[in-house]
Amino acid sequence: MERIAVGLLGVGTVGSGVARLLGERADLITRRSGKRVDLKRAVVRDLGKSRGVSLDGVEVSDDPRRVIDDPEISVVIETMGGTHPTLGIVLDCLAAGKHVVTANKALLAEHGREVFAQARKYGRAVAFEASVGGGIPIIQALAVGLAANQVTSLAAIVNGTCNYILTKMTQDGLPYSVALGQAQGLGFAEADPTLDVDGTDTAHKLAVLAQLAFGATVTTDQIPREGIDRLQPADITYAGELGYTVKLLALAKLAGEALELRVAPTLVKRGTPLAEVRGPYNAVRVVGDAVGDTLFYGRGAGELPTASAVVGDLIDVVVGRAALTFNALNLWADDAPPARLATANLVRSRYYLRFSIADQPGVLATLAKSLGSHGISIASVIQHDPGDDATDGHVPLVIMTHLAAEASLKSALAEIDRLDVVRRPSVCLGVED
């Protein structure tokens, strides 16, 4: 039986899971790939560090050249993360004629064009199922399963840390900082959670998903993003009263010929599958013009779920399918058009608005008139008897709009926020029904 020698770059959480699966599932992998897959070499940053997985029989080094320069190794698994020095190493692996399986969304979002051009130049494949949604086979679904569709919209919960924190804030009424602390205590959030909670990680993943779903080249800096770190518990509570739950969504939608892209906390209608994605789980909703609504759900991170996707990709490479998919997709191609972004007058959504208004007669009428004069129609209003809610004579007023153009909404909010009777800048969140 033919033997496939594999190199592993990085033996952190995901790399350990990959080493574990390759060791413990050797028979299963042989049965499904038709070949014997051997982990020959691993590269680690710190040779002295103890790991939770046995690397017996694997040549371990701290020098990536040991993998790059080994002609027997035909597939390299990259689980180092980050873009430097990862990019250079991945480019060298491809130049050395190795296929690359990667879990690295930042690398693809920031340097997809270079990585894919290099792979095409040397006739090799890049497989990246693990880069988005952990073990959920969403890359494959977009690339293969839904290939007969023009995707019209995509809405994704792809950051488990944020979803865990939001779930805690929602279920237990916790403020952001307390929920974050709990997530850190349980290992669902990093000591420095910035890239998760500010939406950067989600934007990286959206750049990959949008590329696949819409064929246009998307760079992370094209994606307006807002994290969960400034979300107020009050907005979660009011959303609940309106029948919605708040999720950090990665959104990509066709608006005419253009593409709307966005990462932001968003109200999602309760009782829909996307709203029921709790804790560290991820999900991607894809609407295709033939298939209609679909949803893909599972664990978005963690050692074994992510390793499941990596080893699935490895089998795909070994069987020879990954190369066919890679060529057919022609991703991040030189001739792929850059995404044409929808302008604010093309973007239409329902909106959740919260104002802090003076508790005096006529204010609601003033706001409603301002919204109306910009063509924005009100679907529902929450204003409770002030009681304890009044602060310095100001009370919260919550308005849910009907579908409105983003440009009109922004004009209306700018006008409203200038009013004397409005104390703080208004809060505005999009709504997905």
Add this chain to the structure above:
Amino acid sequence: MERIAVGLLGVGTVGSGVARLLGERADLITRRSGKRVDLKRAVVRDLGKSRGVSLDGVEVSDDPRRVIDDPEISVVIETMGGTHPTLGIVLDCLAAGKHVVTANKALLAEHGREVFAQARKYGRAVAFEASVGGGIPIIQALAVGLAANQVTSLAAIVNGTCNYILTKMTQDGLPYSVALGQAQGLGFAEADPTLDVDGTDTAHKLAVLAQLAFGATVTTDQIPREGIDRLQPADITYAGELGYTVKLLALAKLAGEALELRVAPTLVKRGTPLAEVRGPYNAVRVVGDAVGDTLFYGRGAGELPTASAVVGDLIDVVVGRAALTFNALNLWADDAPPARLATANLVRSRYYLRFSIADQPGVLATLAKSLGSHGISIASVIQHDPGDDATDGHVPLVIMTHLAAEASLKSALAEIDRLDVVRRPSVCLGVED
């Protein structure tokens, strides 16, 4: 550019959708497959029937030999359904060197071994994404995306008719017959709905799914099945009180080395993604030992959703991936072991039980004692003040058990149903948490 000539067998609902996509999406399909895909010939039963799709430029015949004997046609799409004469035609197409894309779960469930052996004999591929779950790429997920996993359990809602009826019964409190009538009126149920509502269609799909997930050959007659046609509204109501909703589930679980297979109305915990699958939607929950819980959701039937899966398969065939997948999977192989079914002492579940008991002292104690003597522990009980519920001095008693062996439960129920104080055979439904 290379041209691929395609033959279409059957232009009913799904076949029309396929013809429509091939016509309207020619550019998209070319972009994703790298070849020009032409629908050359279609075979229909009744040449005189008008269809909702244009077949201009397609040679239409009522003779399948026109497709089988055309050497230019390299891929045949089978959307005739049924097993006779479909089986013979499909075997002839394979013998004539054509790849086959099929949406036919009955054909695979009943004759998978013959079809796949023929394909292997002639070096051709069979692709069948559309056979289960309509447009949901669940076949591909099991065959490729989750290939690094040993699947440990699978729970699927794969009959849109039943799910629509159950949703109506649940939301509007309708009896089965009324909900069925509404489903028929809206086109969600056939005039003769027997194969849907008695669980046969679901069992066909489970045979396909279980084959993929567990590698063992499963035949439909190995699957105990119970439909929704005898389900009482009362059980949906009591399930709701306990925090559950009732779904027709296809279940396949590893129980030690053996496999538990079952199609039955089952209580599913509310707030879980599977419980929120409403109306004609389908979903498949797959638990893998590496990936954990996953769920795949979408429209399970209909012209375009199913055609989405068929044309996705067609692209997969044209690109050359389908043949690699087909060979790697080695499905319905001669050397594949037949599924070893779990005996009733290996199957463990929580159970929902409803008894009709005499409204007199000591009856609850008698039943509880009988359950206890068989090692079955009670998790919760519902017995309402009789009021209007009492019929002939009998009242309903609902019990939810903790995990129990099926064998013990059956013994206990047999004992209880013999008691004088119990009026009717007890109702017993499984529970998925």
